[in-house]
Amino acid sequence: MGISPQILAVAALGIAVATWGFYLVALAKNTLSGLPWGSIALMLVALAGGAYAIVGLSTAPVIAPAAVGITMSGLFLGLLSIRKTPIGAITVAVGGHILPFSAQSATGSPFDSASLAGQRVLLKFFRGSW
Amino acid sequence: MRRFEELKGELAKHGVTVVALSKDSLADVTMQAKRDKLSFPLLSDPHLKVIRQYGVEHHKGVEFSTARFSIGGIPLALVPSVKAMAIPTSLLIDEEGVIRWIDQAEDYRLRSDEKRVMQAVQDAFPL
Numbered sequence: 212m213g214i215s216p217q218i219l220a221v222a223a224l225g226i227a228v229a230t231w232g233f234y235l236v237a238l239a240k241n242t243l244s245g246l247p248w249g250s251i252a253l254m255l256v257a258l259a260g261g262a263y264a265i266v267g268l269s270t271a272p273v274i275a276p277a278a279v280g281i282t283m284s285g286l287f288l289g290l291l292s293i294r295k296t297p298i299g300a301i302t303v304a305v306g307g308h309i310l311p312f313s314a315q316s317a318t319g320s321p322f323d324s325a326s327l328a329g330q331r332v333l334l335k336f337f338r339g340s341w
Numbered sequence: 342m343r344r345f346e347e348l349k350g351e352l353a354k355h356g357v358t359v360v361a362l363s364k365d366s367l368a369d370v371t372m373q374a375k376r377d378k379l380s381f382p383l384l385s386d387p388h389l390k391v392i393r394q395y396g397v398e399h400h401k402g403v404e405f406s407t408a409r410f411s412i413g414g415i416p417l418a419l420v421p422s423v424k425a426m427a428i429p430t431s432l433l434i435d436e437e438g439v440i441r442w443i444d445q446a447e448d449y450r451l452r453s454d455e456k457r458v459m460q461a462v463q464d465a466f467p468l
Contacts, residue, residue, distance in 0.1 A: 317385070339426055
C-alpha cells in the first residue's frame with residue numbers, strides 16, 4: 212500500500228468533517244430527500260480509512276486524526292440509524308376534535324386552545340429551535 | 342418556522358392561521374420568535390404537557406446544541422444530545438375544532454414539506 216498511514220488518517224478526518232458540513236447545510240436548507248447515500252458512503256470510507264491508518268501505524272500523529280475521523284463518521288452513521296420516529300402513539304385522529312390545551316406563548320402571555328374556536332388553524336408540533 | 346412565516350400569505354388566502362408549539366423554554370421561543378421575526382403564536386411546552394397529551398412525543402430525539410461547550414459565549418462545537426421532543430406533526434383544524442388533516446414526519450430529520458401542506462389546505466378549504 213503506497214499511502215502512508217499519516218496521510219490516510221488526515222484524509223479520513225477531512226472526509227468526515229467535510230461530509231458533516233455538507234450534510235448539516237443540506238439539513239438546514241431542507242434539501243434532503245430520503246437517505247443520503249453519498250454521505251453514508253463517504254462516512255464508511257472515513258471509518259475504514261481511519262481504522263486502516265491506526266492498524267498500519269499506531270503513533271500519536273496517526274491515532275489523533277484517525278480517532279476523531281472515526282468518531283465523527285461513526286456518530287453520523289449511528290445517528291442516521293435512529294432517524295425513524297416512533298409514530299403510532301398519537302391520540303387524535305382526522306375527523307375528531309382537538310384536545311383542549313394551554314401553553315405559554317412567546318409573548319409571555321398564556322395561550323388557551325379555546326381562543327382558536329371559529330378559526331382555521333395549522334397547528335404545528337415542531338422539534339424546537341436549533 | 343421561517344418558511345411558515347413566508348407561507349403565511351398563501352395560508353391566509355384559505356383563511357388559515359399558524360400556531361406552533363415545541364418543548365423549548367419560554368426564553369428560547371421568545372428568542373426564536375424575535376430572531377426569525379415570526380408573527381404567528383409560538384408556544385412553549387417545556388414539560389411536554391401538550392406534546393404528551395397529543396401523543397407526539399419522541400423520546401430519543403437528537404438535538405444539536407451549541408450551548409454546552411463555549412468560551413465567552415462563542416460556541417465551540419455542535420454537540421448532539423438525546424432529548425425528549427415533539428415528533429414533527431402538523432394538524433389542520435377547521436372552525437369547529439375538527440381535525441381535517443394530520444401529517445407526521447416518519448423521519449425526524451425531515452420537516453413538513455410546503456407543497457404537501459398547501460395541498461392539504463387546498464383539499465380541506467378550497468378557494
